[in-house]
Amino acid sequence: MKQSLLMKPITGLFIVFLFQIILASSIFGQATNNVVIDLSKEITNDKIQVEIHDLNFKKNRDTLFFPAVVLGMYEENNFGQYIDEIKVSYVNGDIKTIKSTKQNLFILKDAAEVTKVSYWAKSTINNKSLFLPAGSFFEQHGAFLLNFHSLVPYSKSTMNNSYKITIKRNNEITAVGALPIKSIEEEDKDIITAADYHELIDSPFLYSKFKAKDTTSIRLKHGIIQIAIAPNIYNLDAEYIKKTIAPVLNVLEKDSLFSTLFEDKYCLLFGFTDEYSHNTGALEHNKSSVYIFNDTNDFDNKLKEFVAHEILHILTPLNLRSERIDAFDFNSPLFSKHLWLYEGVTEYLAMKANMNAKLIDTLQFFKQLRMNYNYGKESNIKSLTQFSENILDKRHQENYGAIYTQGAITAFYLDYLFAKESGGELGISDLLAYAMKSASTDGVFNEETFFQDLEDEFPIVKDFFENMIISSNKSPFHDYLNQLGVSFKKDTIQRSKTYFTYGLRRIDYRLPKYIVIKNQELNDSLGIKKLKIHKINGKTVKYADSWKLFSPKSNEVLKIKIKKGFKFKTIEISPFKRSYHYYPEHLKIDDLENNILNRILKFGIEQ
Ligand SMILES: [Zn+2]
Numbered sequence: 001m002k003q004s005l006l007m008k009p010i011t012g013l014f015i016v017f018l019f020q021i022i023l024a025s026s027i028f029g030q031a032t033n034n035v036v037i038d039l040s041k042e043i044t045n046d047k048i049q050v051e052i053h054d055l056n057f058k059k060n061r062d063t064l065f066f067p068a069v070v071l072g073m074y075e076e077n078n079f080g081q082y083i084d085e086i087k088v089s090y091v092n093g094d095i096k097t098i099k100s101t102k103q104n105l106f107i108l109k110d111a112a113e114v115t116k117v118s119y120w121a122k123s124t125i126n127n128k129s130l131f132l133p134a135g136s137f138f139e140q141h142g143a144f145l146l147n148f149h150s151l152v153p154y155s156k157s158t159m160n161n162s163y164k165i166t167i168k169r170n171n172e173i174t175a176v177g178a179l180p181i182k183s184i185e186e187e188d189k190d191i192i193t194a195a196d197y198h199e200l201i202d203s204p205f206l207y208s209k210f211k212a213k214d215t216t217s218i219r220l221k222h223g224i225i226q227i228a229i230a231p232n233i234y235n236l237d238a239e240y241i242k243k244t245i246a247p248v249l250n251v252l253e254k255d256s257l258f259s260t261l262f263e264d265k266y267c268l269l270f271g272f273t274d275e276y277s278h279n280t281g282a283l284e285h286n287k288s289s290v291y292i293f294n295d296t297n298d299f300d301n302k303l304k305e306f307v308a309h310e311i312l313h314i315l316t317p318l319n320l321r322s323e324r325i326d327a328f329d330f331n332s333p334l335f336s337k338h339l340w341l342y343e344g345v346t347e348y349l350a351m352k353a354n355m356n357a358k359l360i361d362t363l364q365f366f367k368q369l370r371m372n373y374n375y376g377k378e379s380n381i382k383s384l385t386q387f388s389e390n391i392l393d394k395r396h397q398e399n400y401g402a403i404y405t406q407g408a409i410t411a412f413y414l415d416y417l418f419a420k421e422s423g424g425e426l427g428i429s430d431l432l433a434y435a436m437k438s439a440s441t442d443g444v445f446n447e448e449t450f451f452q453d454l455e456d457e458f459p460i461v462k463d464f465f466e467n468m469i470i471s472s473n474k475s476p477f478h479d480y481l482n483q484l485g486v487s488f489k490k491d492t493i494q495r496s497k498t499y500f501t502y503g504l505r506r507i508d509y510r511l512p513k514y515i516v517i518k519n520q521e522l523n524d525s526l527g528i529k530k531l532k533i534h535k536i537n538g539k540t541v542k543y544a545d546s547w548k549l550f551s552p553k554s555n556e557v558l559k560i561k562i563k564k565g566f567k568f569k570t571i572e573i574s575p576f577k578r579s580y581h582y583y584p585e586h587l588k589i590d591d592l593e594n595n596i597l598n599r600i601l602k603f604g605i606e607q
Pocket residue numbers: 284309310313342343346
């Protein structure tokens with residue numbers, strides 16, 4: 001397939017790229033899945049109308065599925081639950097309403113006679129348990145996030161055909177997303193094209209009335225990175241995101257693995273919600289990643305932590321993955337044993353990339369490793385491969401963060417082994433390079449023989465796989481640090497830091513009504529157990545404002561409206577001083593010329 005790139009400025013700095021692509025359908029004469037999504041109407045009840053035309057079913061019975069699980073998510077989300085009132089139109093004019101037979105599954109009778117399927121797709125935002133970047137929302141402060149797995153079903157008979165998605169919209173909003181998109185301005189619609197269902201749901205879109213500061217782009221040697229923010233409720237400048245992440249992109253670009261895999265266009269889609277949620281974070285795709293946060297606190301660190309990780313997924317699993325991931329069944333998924341690779345190695349490489357970009361220093365790098373080691377020890381996983389394969393089990397779900405922490409420290413061990421064995425010549429990236437070369441052209445390896453294939457090439461990894469991955473009974477962090485001549489040292493002189501506080505210990509969000517705080521002094525003086533705050537400084541308490549309670553200025557008196565029994569009353573709280581003592585920590589490196597250590601500290605493989 002050959003693509004030619006045209007550029008057309010639409011509004012301000014915002015640029016839409018029109019790719020002319022030759023779809024598989026036109027070559028093989030397969031029918032295109034034709035879907036119309038309507039964003040143009042006023043949104044009521046948080047749902048939008050979707051229609052599927054030209055279904056081209058050949059059999060008398062076919063089934064429409066919505067994914068139960070999508071790639072990158074290690075839990076069941078059952079996207080069929082967001083679909084309402086499916087109506088099926090037949091060639092003879094009949095219209096029938098159908099219900100799901102099983103969750104996520106809709107059976108179509110007389111499928112060959114079906115001319116149209118229409119339904120309402122609900123916003124996922126009210127489901128507090130869904131990871132926000134995996135969902136769809138409509139008109140949240142004017143923005144729409146479209147994750148097609150919650151909007152468009154697949155049929156096993158047509159999911160490998162191409163998709164044409166027509167988005168009807170008002171003329172004020174425009175889109176950012178990785179797939180080819182063609183705007184037909186006079187008709188207020190966009191046409192998005194995808195080669196198949198996998199590509200479609202791998203490509204979320206963000207729609208908004210973007211202002212100049214909501215979007216920007218970074219040109220790299222082999223492609224362009226687009227940044228978009230919507231809804232931009234905290235009034236961030238996309239240029240600020242660009243400036244923060246540019247150093248790490250420069251590091252990635254110099255790596256021969258990354259630079260050969262990164263091409264064309266990659267979109268960083270940011271969105272914010274002012275409601276409390278613990279389901280914020282980021283989700284990776286081949287050519288984009290979605291970031292949803294509910295505040296901008298510590299945003300620099302979030303950017304460092306998330307962007308490098310998501311973009312590095314381009315290496316694995318996106319270009320190095322097991323056949324189980326490649327042939328992922330969205331409704332009866334078979335999980336791969338190799339999450340240690342997809343998430344652990346990615347997390348470790350992100351830390352290294354950030355260090356090489358000078359976004360964190362060597363001390364922070366080793367501190368992060370130590371933290372991962374400690375968490376890993378706590379989570380006490382007996383086998384990383386078994387844990388991966390059974391990630392949907394309840395006991396693993398509760399502990400699933402361990403795949404990141406123990407996975408990352410395990411990647412460090414592997415990096416160390418390679419560097420040590422080769423006298424500082426090789427590192428973990430060389431193992432990845434070899435694995436990619438041995439995998440099929442699009443990076444797919446055999447789930448069962450993966451370890452064996454690597455052991456044949458690098459005998460040293462045999463013991464590592466057996467004792468640190470297949471059974472995770474060794475975690476030689478301190479031993480390896482010793483061998484590297486790296487140690488943490490504490491100053492002998494104690495320091496102290498003074499800060500202001502309202503004495504707050506814990507906060508529970510019961511928004512939009514109130515928040516509950518634990519503040520021993522206040523609770524005691526008022527004679528109540530739980531302090532319910534309904535207003536702060538006369539304003540109904542919002543998630544973002546609640547942060548005022550954590551970081552007071554020295555003289556900031558807050559008026560809080562609380563409820564005691566059935567009565568409301570307003571009281572004033574004043575900050576008071578507290579301090580803590582600590583011994584600053586630094587890193588002692590015995591030999592700065594140590595080849596092995598220097599290989600570990602270096603990112604990737606230079607071109
Ligand atoms: Zn990840």
